[in-house]
Amino acid sequence: MENIIFIAPPAAGKGTQSVKIKDAYHLAHISTGDLLRAATKENTPEGLLIRNLMESGGLVSDEITEGLLLKRLAEQDCDNGYILDGFPRNIKQAHDYQELLKKLNKDVGVVIYLALDKEIARKRIVGRESCANCGAMYNNMIDTMKPKVAGICDKCGNPLSKRSDDNDATFEHRYDTYLKETEPLLEFYKQLGVLETVDSNQDADKVFSDIVKILDRRKKWLI
Numbered sequence: 001m002e003n004i005i006f007i008a009p010p011a012a013g014k015g016t017q018s019v020k021i022k023d024a025y026h027l028a029h030i031s032t033g034d035l036l037r038a039a040t041k042e043n044t045p046e047g048l049l050i051r052n053l054m055e056s057g058g059l060v061s062d063e064i065t066e067g068l069l070l071k072r073l074a075e076q077d078c079d080n081g082y083i084l085d086g087f088p089r090n091i092k093q094a095h096d097y098q099e100l101l102k103k104l105n106k107d108v109g110v111v112i113y114l115a116l117d118k119e120i121a122r123k124r125i126v127g128r129e130s131c132a133n134c135g136a137m138y139n140n141m142i143d144t145m146k147p148k149v150a151g152i153c154d155k156c157g158n159p160l161s162k163r164s165d166d167n168d169a170t171f172e173h174r175y176d177t178y179l180k181e182t183e184p185l186l187e188f189y190k191q192l193g194v195l196e197t198v199d200s201n202q203d204a205d206k207v208f209s210d211i212v213k214i215l216d217r218r219k220k221w222l223i
């Protein structure tokens with residue numbers, strides 16, 4: 001199995017598509033945003049520092065993020081392939097990850113750019129709700145993404161929650177950070193010949209079927 005990296009602006013659907021791919025292809029889903037959010041729950045100076053950075057819309061340090069990622073990659077469910085949702089996020093992280101792959105004698109896999117217009121991203125951020133129990137994602141502003149019962153997860157019945165960084169002011173900073181730090185990765189992975197692009201302005205099922213076409217074309221997914 002090969003691995004998948006998502007590069008995308010905020011709210012482009014990295015989390016939504018990762019859950020669909022995880023279910024269909026039995027890959028581990030690694031969200032650095034989720035790993036960092038879990039770290040903020042620890043009542044430590046580092047947890048507080050991470051929370052402040054995330055709520056400002058800036059990036060957490062490479063050292064902290066990569067430390068959490070390395071621990072997660074060592075877990076057994078990553079042995080059969082994984083989806084990186086939110087990593088790498090800048091050129092330094094991309095170089096560090098290439099070094100790691102070299103040591104492990106592994107290929108980078110496929111990098112999928114989820115392209116999304118800024119104003120659609122803003123709408124998706126404001127309406128987002130997610131299930132802390134199973135990871136399912138909803139949006140109370142978009143008809144096709146609403147849960148059947150407001151505020152309740154369709155899959156497991158858990159109450160849905162909102163993220164503290166999902167507001168208009170933080171969105172602007174997150175988007176600027178994306179343009180400055182993360183968008184240059186598109187050229188980096190284009191040069192490596194592993195970049196694919198999907199139009200994420202479409203509805204979530206159409207985005208997923210475009211991703212499936214890419215994965216099936218690569219034929220490395222057949223067991």
Ligand code: AP5
Nearest residue numbers: 010011012013014015016033060086124128138139203204
């Ligand atoms: P992270 O959690 O990664 O946030 P993000 O990149 O801003 O991305 P989002 O999670 O907001 O969006 P998404 O693309 O997953 O979209 P989703 O599927 O949820 O990072 C948060 C913070 O952590 C960062 O700001 C940074 O501080 C820190 N961080 C994380 N990684 C880091 C790293 N590597 N280095 C340093 N710092 C790091 O969808 C969004 C909404 O839209 C949902 O409501 C969903 O239902 C809806 N939706 C999705 N797809 C569609 C569709 N096709 N049509 C209609 N609605 C849709």
